[in-house]
Amino acid sequence: MRIRIRHETTYRYLEPAKSAIQHLRLTPRNFDGQHVKDWRIDVDRDCRLMASEDAFGNIVHRFTADGPFDSITTMVEGDVTTFDTSGVASGTLERFPPELYLRETPLTAPSPAILDFARAAGAREGDALAALHALLAAIYEKMEFDTDATHAATTAAESFDHSKGVCQDFAHLFIACARAIGAPARYVSGYYLRTDGDAQVAGHAWAEAHVPDLGWVGFDPAHGVSPGERHVRLAVALDYLSAAPIRGARAGGAGETMEVKVRVAPTHGQSQSQSQSQ
Template sequence: MRICVAHETVYRYERPAKSVIQTLRLTPRSHDGQHVVRWRIDVDQDVRLSQSEDAFGNISHAFVAIGSIDSLTVRVEGEVETHDNAGVLHGVIERFPVSLYLRDTDLTRADASIQAFARRSVSEAGGGLAACHALMQAIHERVDVSRDPKRPASGLTEAFVAGSGVAQDASHLFIACARVLGIPARYVSGLLWQPQAQQGSASHAWAEAYVEGLGWVGFDPTLPVCPTVHHVRVAAGLDYLGAAPVRGAHYGGDGESLEVSVAISEKGDRPQAQHQSQN
């Protein structure tokens, strides 16, 4: 499947910022499940985009804008050809031993109730792949995931207790539970195209778990499915902070607001746009 993406992030400042620094993880890599046909990032300020790879092998861009900045726009446009590998990941750069992904982080630390939930969810599944599928299904049933792009993440414990959150929360819950069970797991940020769903095509998140005999396998507790041809994998890390699409800071620029627009379509179809505003 050929998926077309147009992604725009606009920052506005009530008082002009004197400088803005940004790190972008908005560029996918090719692997056995996807081929990046073309990809481009543009910034509407006079900046130099510096490309590198972060510790996890994600493609990263950074820039610094200096001057009186009222607004700043980052535009991404490209095409990715995806293939169905039943969620099994091959051909991805791996720089760390699998055991690293058993490490807790502040965003994925499971309390006693989540630890009990993890063990209860897989009690009849055994281990390995079956346990991961059982966990994915249990989280899907436990957490009502909102696809509203304007809703912020709730946090691991808050989403678990409330039974509601966003894809980021469900992914963190899967990772936390998997690590409790001794299964290495990591966070994935990407894009999802769902032609039949309202508010269904936009930035997305899911998890990957290491299954003996298969390697890394994706699990999307939001849907719940293993990633399909509708998923575009962009970046991965121990949690959201390691794979965040955009992170940065600014000097000056009081009253910052952020608006994100994502349009995704299969090549030849009309793009579906999602908008997000944040003050």
């Protein structure tokens, strides 16, 4: 499937910012599940984009913009051809052994309740892959998607206690559960081509777990499926903080607000897209 993506992020300030620096993890890499046909990044300020790779092998662009300015907009746009690999993320760039992804972080640390939940969900399954699919189904059944219930710093334990959250929370919870049963797991940021008319947050997130004899396998607990042709993979890390599409800092610029607009659509056939400001 060939998918066209446009992702625009605008920061606005009640008081002009003196300068800003941003790190962008907004460029997908090729692997067996996707091929990037074209991709570009534009910033509406006079700056130079510097490309590099982070410790996980994600493509990172960084820039510094000098003000004063009352807004700054970053836009990425491109075409990606995706392939159905039954959720297996083969051909990816790997910098670390899978065991690194057993490491807990504040966002993914399991509570006693999560440990009990994870062990109960996977206890009846005879192999690692079946246990992970059981976790996927259990989280999808338990959790309610609610854009008002959590925020960027919400932990897996907090969202589990409220049984609500967004795709970021679902991914963190799956990671916590997978690690609890001994499976290395990591966070994945990206995009998803929806088939319905429901509202979509800017971008998407899911998880990958390492399975013996298979390698890294994707699990999308927000939809209860393994990633397929409708998923476009951007970046991986231990949790959201190291895979966030945009992170940065500024001097001045009090009263910051952010607006995000995302459009994900097939390049041929009937258009399917969502756009939301937040």
